[in-house]
Amino acid sequence: MMLINLLISMKVLPFSLDTPAAPVAACDDAALLRALAQDDEQAFAEIYERYWDDLHAHACRKLGCPHEAEEVVQDLFVALWDKRHRAAGIEQLKAYLFTALKYRVIDCIRAQAVRQAHAAAPPAPSAHRGTEEAVAVGDLAAALAASLRRLPGHAREVFRLSRLEHRTVPEIAAHLQVSPKTVEYHLARSLRMLRGCLREFMVSVLLLAVLNG
Template sequence: MKVVSLSTRHSVAPVATSEEAALLRALARDDEQAFAEIYQRYWDELHAHACRKLDCPHEAEEVVQDLFVALWNKRHSAPLIQQLNAYLFTALKYRVIDCLRAQAVRQAHAAAPPTHAADCGTEETVAVADLAAALAASLRRMPNHARAVFQLSRLEHRTVPEIAAHLHVSPKTVEYHLARSLRLLRGCLREFMVSVLLLAMLNA
């Protein structure tokens, strides 16, 4: 779906829970007017926040547009959203982090000596592949509940209440499994980094 900028925008005002819930139910029924209303209410504040973090209006606009496209694509699960404001800004936070990482990678490439550009590219590709494999292995080693909570939290960017509703468990249970999954992940990745450092020392 193509997101078209609306001609009239205004700052976000507090929205009653019942009104938000009605908008989200309408969105789940493919109501484009409900989507347009959410877009109009939240665009300015989301874009301003992204601009402050990214210091680039163009990239900030792309990030926010991507966020709204994702909201439309997941519209059928919209009624599970507890607080629309919190949901949108949490999703924006993770997209901003991804964008900052991409900026850092571009800057690192630009600063790299040109004579080693090809070698660095090859090494980086191998390192990324190795890290992806380590992450996949770490996920496979997690208990089922911890893995499900981790994927919903870190890969789908859902909040604790949303995960609790989705899995039919209490928020405390979600927090427990999330802490457990992160602890297991840190342990597995620590092993991976030790192996990488040893290999680097041997090849030095």
């Protein structure tokens, strides 16, 4: 179960960014969007800093869970970066972000309902399925361990402290003597790299599940 929850938690900001320089912080939203469309990571970091708190607070009110709210907002920023080359076409950045957040919150609430319904359903006993699941978990653990070894040193250490030792961002920042934002960026980078390494493995597992279902 820990490994499954770990994979679910991998939907986060996909790379590391430095703190935005003062001139970027002084830009209006339209200028930031134009810069973002030109792959300007500093512009993206400023948008992240400017709107993260309000988006997260709004998602928390709707979902009632800070962790799920963080996941939803992180997904939103990942999508914004992935679509950065079209950013110049966004007329009102704040309205765009909150509209996109609304649909992600709706999707999250639907997923919550599905999970609750699944949890309420009685399990179907099957010794054979239990054996298959045990083997799958073992294979996943091996794939995860191999992927972790490929991470850069700082990203691997932040990932270990966060996901395996369950330490909070402030605790990791104090332990490594870095800023909380640096911890978030290294964690995001490590999770993005792990998602890429494990994607092929998960596709194979899902295909086997469909064929054996």
